[in-house]
Amino acid sequence: MSHIVIISGSPTPGSRLNGLIDHVESKSAEKGIKISHIRVSELPAEALLHANFKDEQILAALALVESASGVVIASPVYKASFTGILKAFLDLLPQTGLKGKVTLPLFIGGTIAHLLALDYALKPVLSVLGSRNILGGVYAIDQWIERRDGGGFELSEELQERLDRSVEELSEEINWLEIRSKDTAVNS
Template structure:
């Protein structure tokens, strides 16, 4: 089964983004996908900022992305762009780090006015990393994710519906990619 890596680029461990990721992750787990999450904020800051390719934790995170079939790039939007924390991780990926992978952006921001930040800020970087198969993804507004007293999250029905569609499309694309890969292998095509 295909492997999904979630690159979570929020500097805030209690971010509402976690509610979105937990919801989508549940959908993919139910479909049998292997999932790994790279929480960029948990990587050693010095290694990340200095691109220390001798750091084992940083190398493991990069290897996780390289081994993935699908990559979810998730983060908050600040000042009309994704977080600098997320950018610092994308900067240490190899030049072809997203080549051949299906990418799904999942973002959250304070206002719908920053909706196009995914199109104009993130997608060019994905392209520069070799990513050619980028799904539309989901942009959510903070008010659509309520933090609950027990530490959980409550998502609006509209957001759940949008996440269901995006998660299903991502799963379908990954399944088709796996099917095509198996057919090429059986036919002896590299």
């Protein structure tokens, strides 16, 4: 079974970013993909900031990334880049921690003006971590996601369609990598 880990770099539990994450999770589950979560803001702050590789929660989070076929990296955009807590977590990954994994970036910001944060802030970091299969990603603006009165989020139709296409691409790429991996193992 394919496995993805969703890494949320939001420092705010009620962030609209959760609307994107919930949608991706739901669509991935429909495809039979196993999903794990890392909410970086819930990791021990001291261990995260001091790069304590012996901390049990940090080790567990790193193991989730290692075991996944795909990684969804989600963050709000602050000051034209992803959050500092997300960067602190990515700094803990081994140099090739994303090698052989499909990566899907999801960003949300206040305006469309920060759209290029995906390409100029996040993708170089993912590349340095060994990711060679970085999908185009989805950038959303706050006004495309409404908070529901009873909880949860309502996404604009266009945003839902873009997320659906991204999940489809993520699933296809993971399947392709898994088939290729099996073929390589058989031929070895």
